[in-house]
Amino acid sequence: MSFSETFIFILEMIGTIAFASSGALMGIRKNMDIFGINVLGITTAVGGGCIRDIILGLHPPKMFQNFSYVGTAILTSCLLFLIFYARQELLESTFLERYERLMSFLDAVGLGIFTVIGIRTAMELEHEHNWFLLIFVGVVTGIGGGMLRDVMAGNTPFVFIKHVYACAALLGAFLYIFLHELIPDTAAVAVSSAAVVIIRPRWPTGRRTARPR
Numbered sequence: 001m002s003f004s005e006t007f008i009f010i011l012e013m014i015g016t017i018a019f020a021s022s023g024a025l026m027g028i029r030k031n032m033d034i035f036g037i038n039v040l041g042i043t044t045a046v047g048g049g050c051i052r053d054i055i056l057g058l059h060p061p062k063m064f065q066n067f068s069y070v071g072t073a074i075l076t077s078c079l080l081f082l083i084f085y086a087r088q089e090l091l092e093s094t095f096l097e098r099y100e101r102l103m104s105f106l107d108a109v110g111l112g113i114f115t116v117i118g119i120r121t122a123m124e125l126e127h128e129h130n131w132f133l134l135i136f137v138g139v140v141t142g143i144g145g146g147m148l149r150d151v152m153a154g155n156t157p158f159v160f161i162k163h164v165y166a167c168a169a170l171l172g173a174f175l176y177i178f179l180h181e182l183i184p185d186t187a188a189v190a191v192s193s194a195a196v197v198i199i200r201p202r203w204p205t206g207r208r209t210a211r212p213r
Helices: 003-029 033-057 067-086 088-092 095-122 130-152 165-181 185-199
Strands: none
Touching: 003 067, 003 095, 003 130, 003 165, 003 185, 033 067, 033 095, 033 130, 095 130, 095 165, 095 185, 130 165, 165 185
């Protein structure tokens, strides 16, 4: 595995953990059991990528070709469930507010990483000249899992409330397509992902978290 491939894989794992954590925390807030928490964690982590692969005609989607993504999401979700189940006092302390801020930051990281990864996937399939497709699948990869998470949890999708969320993904997509031709790919990925993280609003939801069962 080359340095570039290793770098991208590490970013994908970081994004998977970030989004799975976001989904699992939503399940904990909704007082779901461990199955529901895992479903939200997995859906948030790989849902956008699955939609992307279906659009691009990748069958089966990558989540079924490489179990490491789903496995990482399951491990992350189960770990969070156990932490909050064993230390339920954390749900009543100031730790939760700090944790939500961390999860909000990680959600921004996941958004930036997966927006760029979505575009790279389309480029690898020789669609690099179809800008509309590149931008569309990039944004879908970034926000798709979170939208599915919110719908399944009975919430208005975050992307419809905080408009900068989708706009941050759009900017990151445009930036990566522009930089891809000018600088090395790893640098373009890093800069574009970082731009999304900086632009995307990162504040806690302020909602009260219920105890996990």
